Amino acid sequence: MVRSLLLACALVPALLAATAPSQKVFPYSYDQHDFPNGLRLITIPTDFPNVVSVFIVVQTGSRNEVEPGKSGFAHLFEHMMFRGTKDNPPEKYQGILKEAGAASNAFTSDDLTAYHTTFSKEDLDTILRLEADRFEHLEYSPAILKTESLAVLGEYNKNSASPVQKLYEVLRDTAFDKSTYKHTTMGYLKDVQDMPQQYEYSKKFFDRYYRPEYTTIIVAGDVKPANVQSQVAKYWGDWKRGSYKAEIPVEPAQKGPRSNHVNWPSATLPWMVIAYKVPAYSDTVKDMAALDLIGFLGFSENSNLYQRLVIQDQLVDYLEGGYENHVDPYLFTAMARVKKPKDMKTVEESILETFHGFKDTLVSQDRLEEVKKHLRYSFAMEMDNSEAIAGTVARFVALRRSPDTINKMYEMYDKVTPEDIQAVAKKYFAENGRTIVTLTGAEK
Amino acid sequence: MRALAVLLLSVAGLAFAADEPAVVTLPNSNPIVTFRFVFRTGAAADPKSKEGAAALTAAMLSEGGTKELTYKQVIEKMFPMAASVNSQVDKEMTTFSGSTHRDNLEAYYKVFRSMVLDPGWRPEDFERVRQDAINYLKVSLRGSNDEELGKEVLYDQIYQGTRYGHENVGTISALEKMTIADLQAFYKTHYTQRNLIIGLAGGFPVGFADRVKKDFEGKMAVGVKEDLEPLDVKKIEGRQVTMVEKQTRSVAYSIGFPIDVRRGDPDFLALLVTEAYLGQHRNSTGLLYQRMRELRGLNYGDYVYIEYFPQGMYRFEPAPNLGRISQIFQIWIRPVEPPTAEFALRLAMFELDKLVNKGLDEESFERTRSFLQKYTNLLMKTNDAELGYLIDSKYYGIPDYRSYVQNGLAKLTLADVNRAIKKHLQTENLDIVVVAQGCEALKKKLVNGEPSPMTYNSPKPEEVMAEDKTVASYPLKIKEDNVKIVPVDEVFQ
Numbered sequence: 042m043v044r045s046l047l048l049a050c051a052l053v054p055a056l057l058a059a060t061a062p063s064q065k066v067f068p069y070s071y072d073q074h075d076f077p078n079g080l081r082l083i084t085i086p087t088d089f090p091n092v093v094s095v096f097i098v099v100q101t102g103s104r105n106e107v108e109p110g111k112s113g114f115a116h117l118f119e120h121m122m123f124r125g126t127k128d129n130p131p132e133k134y135q136g137i138l139k140e141a142g143a144a145s146n147a148f149t150s151d152d153l154t155a156y157h158t159t160f161s162k163e164d165l166d167t168i169l170r171l172e173a174d175r176f177e178h179l180e181y182s183p184a185i186l187k188t189e190s191l192a193v194l195g196e197y198n199k200n201s202a203s204p205v206q207k208l209y210e211v212l213r214d215t216a217f218d219k220s221t222y223k224h225t226t227m228g229y230l231k232d233v234q235d236m237p238q239q240y241e242y243s244k245k246f247f248d249r250y251y252r253p254e255y256t257t258i259i260v261a262g263d264v265k266p267a268n269v270q271s272q273v274a275k276y277w278g279d280w281k282r283g284s285y286k287a288e289i290p291v292e293p294a295q296k297g298p299r300s301n302h303v304n305w306p307s308a309t310l311p312w313m314v315i316a317y318k319v320p321a322y323s324d325t326v327k328d329m330a331a332l333d334l335i336g337f338l339g340f341s342e343n344s345n346l347y348q349r350l351v352i353q354d355q356l357v358d359y360l361e362g363g364y365e366n367h368v369d370p371y372l373f374t375a376m377a378r379v380k381k382p383k384d385m386k387t388v389e390e391s392i393l394e395t396f397h398g399f400k401d402t403l404v405s406q407d408r409l410e411e412v413k414k415h416l417r418y419s420f421a422m423e424m425d426n427s428e429a430i431a432g433t434v435a436r437f438v439a440l441r442r443s444p445d446t447i448n449k450m451y452e453m454y455d456k457v458t459p460e461d462i463q464a465v466a467k468k469y470f471a472e473n474g475r476t477i478v479t480l481t482g483a484e485k
Numbered sequence: 486m487r488a489l490a491v492l493l494l495s496v497a498g499l500a501f502a503a504d505e506p507a508v509v510t511l512p513n514s515n516p517i518v519t520f521r522f523v524f525r526t527g528a529a530a531d532p533k534s535k536e537g538a539a540a541l542t543a544a545m546l547s548e549g550g551t552k553e554l555t556y557k558q559v560i561e562k563m564f565p566m567a568a569s570v571n572s573q574v575d576k577e578m579t580t581f582s583g584s585t586h587r588d589n590l591e592a593y594y595k596v597f598r599s600m601v602l603d604p605g606w607r608p609e610d611f612e613r614v615r616q617d618a619i620n621y622l623k624v625s626l627r628g629s630n631d632e633e634l635g636k637e638v639l640y641d642q643i644y645q646g647t648r649y650g651h652e653n654v655g656t657i658s659a660l661e662k663m664t665i666a667d668l669q670a671f672y673k674t675h676y677t678q679r680n681l682i683i684g685l686a687g688g689f690p691v692g693f694a695d696r697v698k699k700d701f702e703g704k705m706a707v708g709v710k711e712d713l714e715p716l717d718v719k720k721i722e723g724r725q726v727t728m729v730e731k732q733t734r735s736v737a738y739s740i741g742f743p744i745d746v747r748r749g750d751p752d753f754l755a756l757l758v759t760e761a762y763l764g765q766h767r768n769s770t771g772l773l774y775q776r777m778r779e780l781r782g783l784n785y786g787d788y789v790y791i792e793y794f795p796q797g798m799y800r801f802e803p804a805p806n807l808g809r810i811s812q813i814f815q816i817w818i819r820p821v822e823p824p825t826a827e828f829a830l831r832l833a834m835f836e837l838d839k840l841v842n843k844g845l846d847e848e849s850f851e852r853t854r855s856f857l858q859k860y861t862n863l864l865m866k867t868n869d870a871e872l873g874y875l876i877d878s879k880y881y882g883i884p885d886y887r888s889y890v891q892n893g894l895a896k897l898t899l900a901d902v903n904r905a906i907k908k909h910l911q912t913e914n915l916d917i918v919v920v921a922q923g924c925e926a927l928k929k930k931l932v933n934g935e936p937s938p939m940t941y942n943s944p945k946p947e948e949v950m951a952e953d954k955t956v957a958s959y960p961l962k963i964k965e966d967n968v969k970i971v972p973v974d975e976v977f978q
Contacts, residue, residue: 092866123769131779139770139852142859144801146767159866161859187943191782191822198735198820199785199798203629237942307732308974309628310620343564348557355613358620380616411565418586419567422517425584426866482628483732 066420066451067444069430072266078282079254081442082273083434084266087427093262094159094428095168096435097176100257100442101250102152103226104368105287110235113193113228114246116149117236120189121243122156123147126178129171137171149226152368153439159428162263166272173276176251183240190236197233204305208312208480212374215301216316216476220292222371252283257438262427292318292370299476309482310358311379315392316372318474319364322440324449329364331457331465332373336363337412338404338462339395340375346395350377356384362392366440372476373469382481389477399466403459413454420451504707506678509879510694511686511872516587519869520570520597521580521684523806523876526675528653529576537655537663538671540574541611541618545668547572547581548617549610551599556610559596568593570600573806574653575793577713578880579675580806584869587688594697602704604672611665618654619661622977626652627731631820631920632798634729635739638976639918640793642727643743643813647716652977653795677708682879686872716811718743721914724963726931728924731973735820736927738830741813742915744791746905748808748881754893755905756791756814761860762845762853763789763836766817767801770856773816776836780949781941783829785819802864805873808880814910826921827930827937831959838912838959844903854894861890913962924970932965 071085102115125131138145143160158168181189200206210225217223227233258277260269295318323329340346340362350357362375375392379385424430434444528539547570550556563569566589573580581601585593626634637652644650655663681701685694721742746752764771766788769779773787792812794803816837821829845853865871865887874886883889921927930937936958945953 089866091862132775135770135775136852139856142856142861142863144860144863145769146801159863161862184943184945188780188782188941191942192778192785195735195778195782195784195786195819195821198822199632201734202631202820205629307628308624310624341564342560348560352557352560352613353609355609355616358617380620414565415567417567418565418589421586422567422584425515425517425868428866 065448066417067447068421068424071444072270073443074270076253076274076278078278078280079252080273080277080280081257082270083257083259083438083444084264084269085259085261085430085434085444086264086266087262087430089427090263091162092159092427093162093165093260093264094431095157095165095172096259096431097156097172098257098259098435098438099154099250100152100255100439101154102150102439103224103228104151104221104289105250106221106224106228107287107289110232111239111242112224112232113226113236114239114243115154116226116228117190117193118243118246119147119149119154119156120193121181121186121247122175122179124179124181124185124189126174126180128178129174134171134175137167141167143168150439151222151226153435155435157428157432157435165260165264165269169272170276173280176256176277177280179247179251186240186243187237190233193236194233197227197230200227204303204309204312204480204482207303207305208314208376208478211301211303212314212316212372212476212478215299215478216295216318216372217292219290220369221289222367222369249283249285249287252285253277253280254282257442259431259434259438261431261434289369295474298472301476301478303478303480305480305482307483309480311382311385311482312376312480313379313385313389313392314374314376314478315389315396316374316476317396317470318370319373319469320370321368322366324441324446324453327453327457327461328465328468329366330450330453331461332364332469334409334412334454334457335399335462335466336373337415338408339399343411344395346391350388350391356380356388366436368440385479396466396470399462400470404462406459409457409459409462416454417451504679506681506683506698506701507879508694508698509682509684509872509875511868511875512689513687513868515687515868517584517868518587518590518685518687518689519582519584519872521582521686521806521869521872521876522601523682523684524579524676525577525680525682525880527574527576527579528651528655529648530671530675531648531651531655532671534659535663535667535671536651536659537618538667539579539675540654541614541660541663542668542671542676543572543574543579543581544614544618545606545610546570546600546604548614550605550607551596552603552605553599554596555605555607559600562592562596566593570597573804575807576649576653576809578806578808582869584687590689590693598700602701606665606669608665611668615660615663619657621654622652622657622660627973627976630798631731631733631735631737632817633796634973634976635737635918635920636795636797636815636817638727638729639739639741639815639916640813641976642725642916642918643721643741644716644718644811647718649716649809649811657978673706675708677706678702679708679710681705682876684872684876686868713810718811721916723913723967724915724917724961726917726919726928726963726968728919728921728928728968728970729973729976730924730970731920731922733920733922736823736826736829736919736921737820738818738833739815739918740818740833740915741815742911744812744814744909746791746909747810747812748877748889749883752905752909754890754897755902756909757857757890758850758853758894758897758902759840759845759906759910760789760791761857762849763816763840766790766794766797773833773836777818777829777832780945781832781939783825783832784821787819787833788817790815790817805870805877808877823921823923825939826927827961828939828957830917830931831937831961832956834912834961835956835959837910841906841910841912844906845899847899850899850902854897858891858894861887928968928970931961931963932968934961
C-alpha cells in the first residue's frame, strides 16, 4: 500500500511527462554537486522503495589506451579494482557485500569504466565507505596482477566463440588508423597475453585516471540528497585531484572506401557490417540526433529494409543499424546475418541503397514522428527501477557528466526535420568514409 | 487492498483446480502496464518426433501475424508504442510478455489479445520462424556460445529418453519436417483455459483484469489436465562424460545430476544456501569463483545452480516462469585454457567433494543466509519480475517468493543445510559435458588418471601450493567406456 501511494503521488506525473514532446524526457529531479577536489555527485531520489543503486563512473575506457601494446588496460583495471586495499582485503570486501545482499559488478566500454552496486537502503553508508577506500587506496602485488590477467584472458576466451566479436575487431581495425577506437575494449589478444608483465604500467594507469576529476558518483533510489552529500563528503572528500590529461590521437579523414574479410574457422552463417565515419556525440549540433533517427528509420523492425530482407524475402535473419554515442568520432554501422552465402551481394546492395535513399528522397514527416514517439516511449519504459535509472544516467555521464544532456538530446530529436535527415545523410554516407567487413564460415 | 488479495490467493494455491483461466494481478500506480500470460505447457508436451512444436507455436504467435493483421502490420502498430510481445518456452511453461505505457493500453492490448487468441498461421511466417529455430540450434548454439552449448547438452544427457530430453527449441530433424498443421494441433490441445495464467502488473484501470479474463474465457478449449507425472530420469552410473568436439580456443565444462528438490520442498532453501555459498552467477563472493578464478586465475568465473538458468552469458539473474517438476544441480565452469583443463575439472570436483563431506561452517552459513535474505529483494526490482515470481509461486504452490525465502531462511539452521547437502549432493554419479577442440587427447588424459600438476605465472601462497598437490592427483574416476565424443554438428540433431 505504501508503495502504491508513493508512486501515485510522484512517479506518475513524472513518467507521464516523459511522453509529451514539450516536456523533459528525464523525469526525475536530481541534485548535482561538485566537490572541491573535482568529484561530482549526482543524487536521484526515486519512488522505488528500500533499494538504492550506486554507479561510480570513471571517464576512462579503451579510448584512453593511447600507448601501443596497452590495449585492454582500462578493462584489466576494472578487474584489478576488486583486488582490495590494506583495510579491506578482497575477502573482507566481499564478505561485507555478501552480508549486505548487494548485487555488485562493473563494466568497461570505449569511453567509461563503471562500478555498480545495488542494495538495501540501510547499507548506503557502508557501501560508500567501501567504495571510497578502494578508489583511494587500491593495493595489489605483481603476483595478483598476474593472476587477474588470466581471468581477463578467460573472458577473452569466453567471448572468442562468437563470430560477431571477431567481426567487430576487424571492423575497427580496418576503419580506423589513429583513433584508439581502432581496438576493442577487450583489446588485442597479444596485448591481453602480455598483461601479466605490465605491473608498473598498471600502477601508472591507476594514478592517471582513478582521480576525482575523472569520477562521477550516481546514487539513485530511496535516498535524500543532503544525507548522501554529507556521506560522500565524509568518505571521498580527501581524495586528491590528479593532473594527467590524455592526448587522444585524432583520426585523420578517410580517403577512400575500405573493406576486409574474415574467414571464420568453423561453420557459421555469413555476417556483414557496413560502416560510415560519423562525428562524436553532441547535444548541441543536430547531426547526431538526425543519425540516431536514421538508425530507426532505416534499420529497425519497422523499416522498409527490415520488412523486405527479414520478413518478406527472408534473406537475412538479423539486421540492426545505428550509431552508438561516443566521446570521439566513431561509426554508424548496419549489420546483417545472411542466411545463404549466395545472397551476400544482394544484401550488401540493399543496405547501400538504404543509405543512399536518405540522400535522394525526403523521409515523410509521419514516419519521422513515429520514430520520435518510439524513442520517448522506449526511454520512459526503460526507467522502471532505480538500477536502470542510475545505469542510464551513467551512460550519458561518460559523455557530458550530467543527466541534463539526456533532456538536451531529446529536445534535439524533436527539432529534426526531414530536410535535416537528408542533409546529414549527404554529409556522412559518402563512399570515402565507408568500410565494409564480411565474415564467412568454413564449408560444411 | 488488491495486492493483499492476490497474496492470499496465491497462498491458497487456487490456480490449478479451476477450468477457467487463473488471474494474478499486481496493481499499482506505475504508468507502465506489464502483461505476463503463462500457459502451463511447453517443450515437455512436444509430441514424439515433433520436438520443437511448443517453441514454434509460441514463435508463430509472438513473431507472426494474426488473422486480421500481417506480421508487418503488427510491427507497424507496435513500433510507435515502443512495445512488443515476447515469448519464452520452457519445459512446462510458455510465457507471452510485454509492457506498454498506460497511454497506449487499449491499442496494445487489442494487438496482444489477437496475437494470442487469433494467430494468422501464414506459411511465410511459418517458414521464417522455423528457419530461425533451425539456425538458432545449428549456428548460434553450436557455433557461437560454448558455455550455453555445454549447459544445454548437459540437460539433454541427463533427461535423455524423457519428455525433458531435448532442447526447448527442438531438434533439427524434427523442425525440418514440422508443418503448420502440427503447430495448429499443438495450439488447440495445449493453449487452453485450464492452462492459462493471466498476469497483469502496473497501472491498469479498475475492471481491466476482469475484462481481460472475460475476453479469454470461452475463446479456447477448457482443456484437460496436463501430464505432470514424475519423470523417469535414468540413474547415472559413475562419472559419465560427453565431449563435444568443435573448433574453439578453450575448454568449457558443465557438470550436473538431477535433484529431487524444487521450490516448496522442505530442502529447497537449504540447497539455495548451498548454491549461494558455492557461487551464484556473476556473484564474486562464491566459493568456486574465489578458489578457481580469484586465487588461481583459471577462468572468468565458476558458478552453481539448483534451477534452470538459460542465457547466463547475458543475464545477471534467471528469468521467471521457468518452473519445472524436475531440476538438476549444476556446476558451470567458464572456459579454461587447454593446458589447465584437467586441473580445473579436478579442482571443481575436489571442492564439491569437500562440501559434501564437510558441509558449511557456522560463519559461512550465517553470512550466506544474510546475503540471501537481502538479495531476494533485488530479484523483485521490476514490476515485471515481481509478477513473474508471483506466477511461479502459484505454479509451485508456495507463498510469494520473497516471503517464502525470507521467512524460511529465518527458521533454517546450519544442521538443516548440512543434512540436505548429504542427502541430495554427491560426486560419484554425474554427467560431465566438455566442449573442446582435440577431445581425443583430452579424453586420454582424463581417463588415465595421471596427476595434472598446475603451474602459475606468479608465486602462490603455501596453502594453495599444498592444496594443488592434492588436487593434481584427485581421482577423476572416469572410465574409458563412460566417455563419448560427439562432433558438434551431431548435437541437437
